[in-house]
Amino acid sequence: MTSTTLREQDLAGKVAVITGASRGIGRAIAINLASRGCSILGTCSSPTNLNLIDSISQDIGTHPHPPKILGIDANILSPTCAHKIATSLSENFSSRIDIFINNAADSGTGTLGELSVQEIQDSLISNIQTPVLIVDELVKRKMFQKESRIVYISSVRSRQPWSMQLLYAAGKSAGESLCRTWSQAFGGREEKFSFMAGTTANAVTVGLTETDSVLQCPPDILEEFKQEFMPLQSIPKLAKPEDVADVVGLLCSRDARWITGSVVSASGGGIKIG
Template sequence: MPRSRELDLVGKVAVISGSSRGIGRAVAFNLASRGCSILGTCVSDKGLAAMESLDAQVTSDVYEATSRSRPADQTITGVVADIFSPDCATTIADAVDKHHGGKLDIFINSACDPMPGTIGSMSPDEISHSLLGNIQTPVLIVETLVRRRSFRPNSRIIYLSSIRARQPWDGQLMYAAGKSAGESLCRTWAQAFGGKNPAYEFMKGTTANSVSVGLTETDAVVDCGPEAVKTFQDEFFPGQSIPKFGQPEDVADVIGLLCGEDARWITGCVVSASGGGIKIC
């Protein structure tokens, strides 16, 4: 039986990078099931088709299955915006202008560069590529949306971080560094956008948080093959309070919580979505 959620995000607009698969798609479904309009980024026509299928899934699994009417102004739209493209931020902001009158309420940075970064074997181009995908592009997206005054008051900014930011592995230097930097970005955005700085009065009350994601059974993990999956289990499960794979929906529920009104007093924080794989206080 489909879960019937409160339609608490009707009239809201969310921009979600990397929303055609994995955790990003689960987040998009979570927010859309609560009435939110979604502008999701992807990198190909296949991703655009996935966003169209998400629209159909929301209609069938959320509204038709629970005999509720879909909000008349709710839309789910895909846009090709590669985080490694120099015009990614502009493409997203232009899409917000085109589809939503230049206004949004939620930005979730899910897309990233998964390149681990093995010490002693990285090229300058690989290092730059990782910094571009995990730090520079998220900064430019927020910068562009702020300059255009696209954020409404009481908006939400959420950066998907990783357990690796606090439990490093010597084979993932750049990935861990990028996720740590994303957490720092959120602390600064939280301080800037809360309402103390007159320059950002138009978006006062905005919160910014990062979510530290643990071992999650996404397509990307499964595609690594059975041997790698077993290695992940052996590494992560002993340290988790709940010793099993998380599902994309588990992480999406945590992110969805931060997007709601009940999370208005949470900002500048790192929230763990790892089954207790990392304890943060």
């Protein structure tokens, strides 16, 4: 997406960490926030993909005061992921974070009847342990600011079960639960976390979206996904990453300060919550 129109700079001076910012939904979120003036620390899985994060600055249009955009490789399977992110924030962004988007995920199938211990552990580490460690490390170091935003990218799969994504579904459900506890802890009720009072934590449950992970599916599986999800959607189309990023962008705005502990469905009505 290339925009020549300058958006309102409502996030100027803020810093966002987005895991998995090199491609797909994470990249679209990075473009949304950066085009509103937010500096970005984006992660990816390997140094070879850092150039994709560098190129985000070309996609945010003409900018009188371009925000800082930095990529680091921080594998969500590594126990040092959280430490690496926090260290980069202290070295490059004056030890502050205003927005944390937990986007990178292990989408491994987790097929019932064929599970290995390794597969189970990878899924639990990527989708639960690492997000918990990242938030905890940033809390411990008091890097979160008042009225910060935490967004966990979930999936309609958490409510639409399928025997080939047992662990993925469970991990996303857990992410939604983490947001409820984070919202209760960080809102301002607990003195211990008063430095980040007013912080919101929400999950966004995402429907079928045109990203590499979907387009690289075997054609029969992709067709199966379409057959499963399209009839449920009120707007029956395959989403673009920007469709999801715009919803996440709304949650990061000041106007969303009263939404916390919620699951917001960004699925064209594929999942109706309420």
